[in-house]
Amino acid sequence: MWGASWEAAKTQAECYHYLFDAAVRMRAIGCDPSLTPVPAARGIGAETSYGTALAGSGGKRARVEGAGAGAGAVEQHMHADGCCGSGEAGAAGPPAQEGFGGAAAVLASAAAAAPGAASGPPANACADPSDVDAVLLDIEGTTTSIAFVTETLFPFAAAHLREHLLMQWGAPEAVSDVVALVAQSEADVAGGLPGAAAVALSRAHAAAFALAPAACAPALRAETLAALEAHIGAAMAANRKTGALKALQGHIWRAGYRSGALRAHVYPDTPAALAAWVAAGIKVYIYSSGSREAQRLLFAHSLAGDLRPHLSGYFDTSVGAKAQSSSYADIALSLGVDAPRRVLFATDAIAEARAAAEAGMVVAITDRPGNVPLPEGHGFRVVRTLTELLPRGREGAAGSRV
Numbered sequence: 380m381w382g383a384s385w386e387a388a389k390t391q392a393e394c395y396h397y398l399f400d401a402a403v404r405m406r407a408i409g410c411d412p413s414l415t416p417v418p419a420a421r422g423i424g425a426e427t428s429y430g431t432a433l434a435g436s437g438g439k440r441a442r443v444e445g446a447g448a449g450a451g452a453v454e455q456h457m458h459a460d461g462c463c464g465s466g467e468a469g470a471a472g473p474p475a476q477e478g479f480g481g482a483a484a485v486l487a488s489a490a491a492a493a494p495g496a497a498s499g500p501p502a503n504a505c506a507d508p509s510d511v512d513a514v515l516l517d518i519e520g521t522t523t524s525i526a527f528v529t530e531t532l533f534p535f536a537a538a539h540l541r542e543h544l545l546m547q548w549g550a551p552e553a554v555s556d557v558v559a560l561v562a563q564s565e566a567d568v569a570g571g572l573p574g575a576a577a578v579a580l581s582r583a584h585a586a587a588f589a590l591a592p593a594a595c596a597p598a599l600r601a602e603t604l605a606a607l608e609a610h611i612g613a614a615m616a617a618n619r620k621t622g623a624l625k626a627l628q629g630h631i632w633r634a635g636y637r638s639g640a641l642r643a644h645v646y647p648d649t650p651a652a653l654a655a656w657v658a659a660g661i662k663v664y665i666y667s668s669g670s671r672e673a674q675r676l677l678f679a680h681s682l683a684g685d686l687r688p689h690l691s692g693y694f695d696t697s698v699g700a701k702a703q704s705s706s707y708a709d710i711a712l713s714l715g716v717d718a719p720r721r722v723l724f725a726t727d728a729i730a731e732a733r734a735a736a737e738a739g740m741v742v743a744i745t746d747r748p749g750n751v752p753l754p755e756g757h758g759f760r761v762v763r764t765l766t767e768l769l770p771r772g773r774e775g776a777a778g779s780r781v
Contacts, residue, residue, distance in 0.1 A: 411739070413718060511741060512721040513714050514656055514768075515694075515707075518667040518674065520727030520750045522765070527644035535635055536628045537615055543631045544588075544607055548600075554589045556630065557607065559623035561585045564610060578610040620668045622697060629673035636680040643677040645686070646747065652765035653689035659770045662691040666710065666724075671695050702730040707738035725768060727751070732759050743768055 381388035402412040519525050547553035560580055567575035587595055587603040595603075614624045635641035656663050665674050671693040678686040698713075699706030711719040719739030726732055727750045732742045736759075744759045753761065762768055 413720070413739070511723040512661065512716050513691075513723070514661055514663045515666050515710065515714075515722055515724045515735075515740070516663065516765075517701075517724075517726035517728065517731065517745075518665060518669065518677065520747050521725050521745045522645055522649045522665075523677065524644050524646070524747065525727075525749050531641070531644075532628075532632060533615065533618075535641060536631045537612065539631050539635070540611055540615075541604070541608060543627075543634065544604060547630075548595070549589060549591045552630065554585070556623065556627045557588045558585050559626065560607070560610065563621050563623040574613065578606075578613045580606055580610050620696060620700075622670070622695070625668065625670045625673065625695065629670040629676065632673055633676055636676050641680065643681040645678075645681045645683050646764070648764040648766045650681075650683045650686060650689075652769060653686060655766070655769050657689050661770070662714075663689055664692045664694065664710075664714065665690060666694040666698075666701065666706075668696050668701060701728070702734050704734045704737035707735045707740055711738065711740065723768060725762070725765065729754065729757055729759075732757075 381391045405412045516522055519528050544553070557580075561582055561584065564575065564578075564580040568579050584603045584606050587599050588607070592600070611624065611627065614621070615628075632641060636643075653663055665678075667674055669677075674693045674695070675687060678690060694710055694713075698709055707722075707724065708719065711722055714722060716722055720741060722740045723743065724732070724735040724740045725743045725745055726735070727745045727747065729744070732744055736742045742759055744753060744757070744761045745765070746753060746761050746763050
């Protein structure tokens with residue numbers, strides 16, 4: 380595979396190292412190494428490039444004679460509706476004026492990637508959402524209303540916290556939850572999180588909670604219960620996204636789902652979209668800040684029935700924060716797709732959309748009733764139902780582009 384000698388193998392390895400290093404460096408300045416370069420008017424790859432314009436020189440005539448590759452590169456990002464704008468970074472238009480792909484285009488792309496820069500739409504904002512192998516969905520504001528989470532799930536967890544702690548005192552799963560909460564509390568205090576010291580948990584609290592109820596002195600039990608309620612209550616009020624809190628909330632919700640006290644809301648188009656994606660051979664996954672168990676419970680006990688047969692997997696913040704592009708890159712690797720652009724991610728959050736786009740995924744923003752208003756000029760495709768993102772022939776009303 381690598382050659383008939385160690386010298387040949389070394390040469391192959393060095394070539395791969397060079398290509399990977401170049402790809403990393405291109406990413407760092409805002410260039411997508413997977414895209415075909417835009418033809419340049421002069422410089423490397425242009426008619427006035429090094430050598431001549433003859434075949435094999437890389438000049439303009441060589442591109443034209445080479446099956447029209449240059450024209451195809453120019454046209455590859457053109458859209459009939461002009462969704463990317465003719466003057467924005469990454470948009471189709473006249474050939475760049477300098478360098479490989481145009482130095483001006485590279486600089487503009489780098490500026491667009493810089494934090495706080497006034498940039499145009501993401502490079503993949505207009506990619507075809509039906510040309511994917513997998514779909515990754517947020518929950519709040521995408522498959523399920525934000526109101527269900529904020530007005531039903533969170534209040535339910537808060538209202539049943541004390542009952543849950545008393546009923547599960549000393550149980551291994553609950554003890555594991557408390558140990559994780561103590562570790563998070565210690566990290567919060569060490570990191571100087573405002574208010575963390577006032578509601579800090581200690582390892583003594585974890586030790587007391589691990590005792591059997593009959594073996595825990597009443598005064599120690601009351602003190603530990605009060606400390607847990609204060610800490611968890613403050614974390615819930617602050618809507619912390621820590622794994623320790625999400626795991627505990629999921630366990631409280633599990634009891635509610637099993638008792639029938641909770642039934643999860645899903646938008647009317649959600650079941651149909653999930654079924655259609657699966658029928659088209661596209662696997663569907665969930666990525667939410669809630670624990671994976673909480674995600675499974677929600678879709679298992681939805682008002683539309685058990686939707687889990689349509690889902691192939693669940694991701695939570697153990698893979699990384701939802702506003703970090705590395706999280707989406709890791710998810711793409713886990714899904715086994717050829718490239719992140721083979722994954723469609725739908726969310727209501729701009730920060731998450733930008734992170735997924737930076738990782739190379741196709742992205743759509745969901746604009747559901749009750750969602751946070753979207754800022755102008757964000758550049759992503761906006762849809763009001765998931766059915767608008769189905770493969771060709773199954774889509775609903777066309778999504779808007781802003």
